[in-house]
Amino acid sequence: MPTFEYAPAPESRAVVDIRNSYGLFVGGEFVDAEGGTAFKTVNPATEEVLAEVAEAGEADVDAAVRAARNAYTRVWSRMSGADRGKYLYRIARIIQERAREFAVLETLDNGKPIRESRDVDVPLVAAHFFYHAGWADKLEYASLGADPRPVGVVGQVIPWNFPLLMLAWKVAPALACGNTVVLKPAETTPLTALLFAEVCQQAELPPGVVNIVTGAGATGQAIVDHPGIDKLAFTGSTAVGKMIARSIAGTRKKATLELGGKAANIVFDDAAIDQAVEGIVDGIFFNQGHVCCAGSRILVQESIAEELDHRLKRRLGTLRVGDPLDKNTDVGAINSRTQLERIEEMVKVGEAEGAERWDSGCDLPVDGFWFRPTVFSNVSQSHRIAQEEIFGPVVSVLTFRTPGEAVAKANNTPYGLSAGIWTEKGSRILWMADQLRAGVVWANTFNKFDPTSPFGGYKESGYGREGGRHGLEAYVKTGAGE
Numbered sequence: 001m002p003t004f005e006y007a008p009a010p011e012s013r014a015v016v017d018i019r020n021s022y023g024l025f026v027g028g029e030f031v032d033a034e035g036g037t038a039f040k041t042v043n044p045a046t047e048e049v050l051a052e053v054a055e056a057g058e059a060d061v062d063a064a065v066r067a068a069r070n071a072y073t074r075v076w077s078r079m080s081g082a083d084r085g086k087y088l089y090r091i092a093r094i095i096q097e098r099a100r101e102f103a104v105l106e107t108l109d110n111g112k113p114i115r116e117s118r119d120v121d122v123p124l125v126a127a128h129f130f131y132h133a134g135w136a137d138k139l140e141y142a143s144l145g146a147d148p149r150p151v152g153v154v155g156q157v158i159p160w161n162f163p164l165l166m167l168a169w170k171v172a173p174a175l176a177c178g179n180t181v182v183l184k185p186a187e188t189t190p191l192t193a194l195l196f197a198e199v200c201q202q203a204e205l206p207p208g209v210v211n212i213v214t215g216a217g218a219t220g221q222a223i224v225d226h227p228g229i230d231k232l233a234f235t236g237s238t239a240v241g242k243m244i245a246r247s248i249a250g251t252r253k254k255a256t257l258e259l260g261g262k263a264a265n266i267v268f269d270d271a272a273i274d275q276a277v278e279g280i281v282d283g284i285f286f287n288q289g290h291v292c293c294a295g296s297r298i299l300v301q302e303s304i305a306e307e308l309d310h311r312l313k314r315r316l317g318t319l320r321v322g323d324p325l326d327k328n329t330d331v332g333a334i335n336s337r338t339q340l341e342r343i344e345e346m347v348k349v350g351e352a353e354g355a356e357r358w359d360s361g362c363d364l365p366v367d368g369f370w371f372r373p374t375v376f377s378n379v380s381q382s383h384r385i386a387q388e389e390i391f392g393p394v395v396s397v398l399t400f401r402t403p404g405e406a407v408a409k410a411n412n413t414p415y416g417l418s419a420g421i422w423t424e425k426g427s428r429i430l431w432m433a434d435q436l437r438a439g440v441v442w443a444n445t446f447n448k449f450d451p452t453s454p455f456g457g458y459k460e461s462g463y464g465r466e467g468g469r470h471g472l473e474a475y476v477k478t479g480a481g482e
């Protein structure tokens with residue numbers, strides 16, 4: 001196959017104005033952290049320090065919860081749904097207007113390709129605010145019960161893989177339903193959340209409706225433990241999700257947990273094989289595989305395993321790994337040194353377990369955190385690389401002979417977040433979707449997201465749904481005392 005050279009096509013970073021240091025966003029203003037401590041956030045593609053960010057302690061979280069409570073009781077819970085909706089529409093429009101700025105900043109702080117932050121993350125963020133703006137004055141028609149009322153002050157802790165999109169998934173439904181929020185972005189990716197705080201100011205959102213406290217795990221824990229929080233929404237690792245569930249057991253706090261996954265991407269012998277290969281690439285190499293619903297296990301029907309292996313590796317040889325700001329880049333930087341080390345460790349485990357490792361052999365930049373697209377074949381179900389989330393650009397290939405075996409293998413992990421099916425047969429798609437223990441099942445596609453569609457998992461992938469009408473349920477109470 002001929003290979004083409006691409007001329008560099010870097011997106012300009014002049015569109016973003018990164019400050020040297022950032023405070024916390026509490027009560028509508030940027031304030032210093034009480035203890036005065038700060039941490040640095042770096043560009044994972046270059047290791048360049050982008051900014052210093054305040055680290056919120058317990059007193060800061062307390063101030064943010066009090067600001068949120070004030071805004072809740074005095075303004076936001078009393079406002080009509082139509083008026084709340086106007087603010088959400090305003091936020092959505094500002095995000096669209098500042099889309100390029102958000103996309104470049106997300107790529108700088110996270111390492112994901114600009115093609116993804118520009119074409120996937122930021123448009124979906126705006127779509128989430130538009131969608132929930134539409135619900136704000138129609139909650140009584142959302143089958144949420146006779147008199148849906150807000151829950152109160154919501155604590156939200158989000159991860160680094162889709163920093164702004166996870167913020168949108170959390171903030172938009174909470175505000176639409178009349179709640180106020182205290183949100184903590186991940187330590188390695190705080191910058192777009194802080195730019196969002198500026199959008200809240202620009203939209204003249206009443207002070208205290210959205211509060212953003214930056215910090216690491218201890219800041220998240222302070223939100224979880226704060227008695228003034230009525231509901232928690234968490235996305236991140238299953239380990240931290242379990243700790244949160246233990247911390248709030250016995251309290252009146254409601255919680256939704258969106259945790260890890262180990263999705264099966266199942267390819268039958270009648271599938272359009274080149275489309276399936278594209279679906280596999282999108283399933284596991286999108287966002288460097290830092291995706292909870294990534295198709296990290298390929299289950300391929302034995303009769304086409306060899307052909308799929310050949311076509312997949314040929315396709316991976318064409319992926320461009322490198323500068324995330326280059327519009328030609330397919331696979332960007334790993335988000336942090338810690339995550340890179342986790343991936344490297346799991347890959348060593350896979351080799352020690354006897355699986356066969358292959359990577360694309362592409363050149364990698366010298367500075368920054370990088371990992372080549374990697375395929376493990378000869379993987380068996382008991383291997384850790386078939387059971388545990390790697391959260392990187394690494395896929396494990398297993399085979400099956402019958403649909404029943406595919407279902408049994410697909411369901412054989414502690415997780416249950418998503419799955420993909422590739423086949424020409426509609427009846428088989430419906431049968432498989434019914435059997436698969438996964439919250440989301442894609443057919444002849446993968447990693448498709450839409451604000452109207454509920455997303456969430458079974459088993460150790462967590463509980464609760466985000467998006468769609470179902471996603472509103474977590475943010476309202478209906479009966480007495482509920």
Ligand code: TAP
Pocket residue numbers: 157158159160161184185186187188215216217218219220221222224235236237238240241243244258259260261291292342389390391
């Ligand atoms: P987590 O530690 O779970 O981080 C998620 C969020 O929780 C971050 O904001 C984190 O803060 C915060 N946090 C950490 N400890 C906390 C605590 N005790 N109480 C409350 N909040 C706490 O995930 P990670 O370390 O970034 O990644 C570890 C693994 O988690 C990854 O390898 C991957 O497998 C998985 N992961 C899954 C997802 C999804 S979407 N399911 C997303 C990210 C990671 P800091 O980031 O500031 O520490």
